[in-house]
Amino acid sequence: MFHREGQKIILITFFITALAVLLAHFFVNIPWIKLAIQITALVILILILQFFRNPKRRSNKSFNEILAPVDGKVVVIEEVEETEYFKEKRKQVSIFMSPINVHVTRYPASGKVKYSKYHPGKYLVAWHPKSSEENERTTVVIGTPKFGDILFRQIAGAMARRIVNYAEVGESVQQGEDSGFIKFGSRVDVFLPLNCQINVSLGQKVKGAITCIATYVDPNEQEESKY
Incomplete structure (x- = not known):
């Protein structure tokens, strides 16, 4: 396909x-x-x-898991200040796609689209620290039952000259479904709550709609574990 x-x-x-x-x-x-x-x-x-291949994948849909939105390699796992939507600290997981990876972007979680915005910009190499804020990009926020709002951002790179984003505010989306496409390389950043558990490591290769990159942690259980 x-x-x-x-x-x-x-x-x-x-x-x-x-x-x-x-x-x-x-x-x-x-x-x-x-x-x-x-x-x-x-x-x-x-x-x-x-x-342009688009392998069909069956996701094991779960409100307790965030799935990788794209195929590629994990290049960033860190706590950062997200300045566009949350304006507070979040856990960031970034996945870099080489030209040989599948470039379909898939919804990392099920929920309702609360924010979807395109930003024109530069075409710095995708691993450049400022590419997340200065490159051509789209930002999508999904309201989920367990994680609350999660954000993922398609970022164009030196080769990518067109980002396609299907997300529309107000629509309900399903984990693993197509959410867009990045033509000829780049990366996707995912911003998650601080209390979630990250399940991937730097350098790990992940598969879109298959690899679980984070799991939900119940705040009450987390609080009880302190005592």
Whole structure:
């Protein structure tokens, strides 16, 4: 299966590939040049197809868990001041996507969309400390039954030039469903309550809609454990 955001690019690439292969076959007389053109065209088509792949995944939906919104590697786990929506400290988990990762963004939790905003910006490399605040990005906040409000942010990188965000304020969303797409690389930041338990570690590879990155911790049980 391929993501709908890639349909136009796939069709154009397929047409160009077919044209390049045919032109090389009929008009190039030097065998090694002909083969090089045809192989290059096919490799480009394969790369485009793998980039826009959209594997269907069944999430084990749970109000007590936050699932990874994307495939990639965990590059940040820290307590930060979230300045756009919460304006208070939150736990941040950031996942970096390389060009070979699936680039579908999925809802990390079930709930109602309370905030959805696009921000134009720069195209710093995705691991740059300021990319979360200065790059092109979208911010989505979901109100959940257990965690309260959680925020996730799609961030464009040096290669990514278009972010697609489907979240609309007021709609109910399901954990694991498509929430958007980032074309050609970048990262997603997730901002969670301070009292949740983070279940991933730096450098860990995660799968969108599959890997649990955090679990709910009952504040009452947490308080009792102190005594």
